[in-house]
């Protein structure tokens with residue numbers, strides 16, 4: 001019941017933010033972040049129209065996987081250890097948190113062994129307090145190398161804004177990610193697209209949509 005109401009509110013906010021900046025609300029995917037939520041809660045969200053869910057820990061994803069409606073796409077959104085890739089390669093549609101060559105190589109290797117091409121996003125570091133993500137300046141080299149891999153396909157970028165960022169900082173972080181995606185697009189790397197910008201959580205998704213987010217990642221705003 002309240003998940004439905006919360007999702008309606010999120011969708012209305014997306015529509016409002018899109019109309020401010022001339023975007024099509026259909027271009028913004030609501031990726032429900034389901035960490036700490038039970039399989040029942042997740043299935044309720046799916047009944048309300050959620051098509052994509054994100055977990056940040058492999059162990060937690062595996063513990064719920066069998067109990068969640070099969071009619072949904074799973075995403076990994078948190079830091080992924082190389083040695084855990086083998087557990088989720090066949091289960092997830094997209095990995096948002098690729099920030100090293102070593103991790104991209106392992107995803108490529110595991111996906112080659114099961115005949116799959118994995119969609120990935122490159123996670124960009126947006127602030128000192130967050131240790132995940134690659135430095136924007138180093139993203140180009142990583143993307144150029146990974147563009148040659150057969151079993152991963154780079155679809156865009158992901159970032160997490162600093163937790164206590166003010167409005168001005170959020171704007172800087174999100175529009176910075178957008179600009180980086182434009183700059184990377186201009187390089188025309190083979191097999192790389194910048195169509196996905198995964199940014200914005202419960203507290204900051206409106207600003208993210210204004211700055212060009214195509215995937216927002218609310219957790220609390222949907223389930224609380």
Ligand SMILES: *Cc1c(COP(=O)(O)O)cnc(C)c1O
Nearest residue numbers: 033056077201202217218219220
């Ligand atoms: C937890 C989490 C979210 C959702 O956070 P909320 O504040 O609950 O919306 C989004 N993205 C990542 C990477 C997360 O770990």
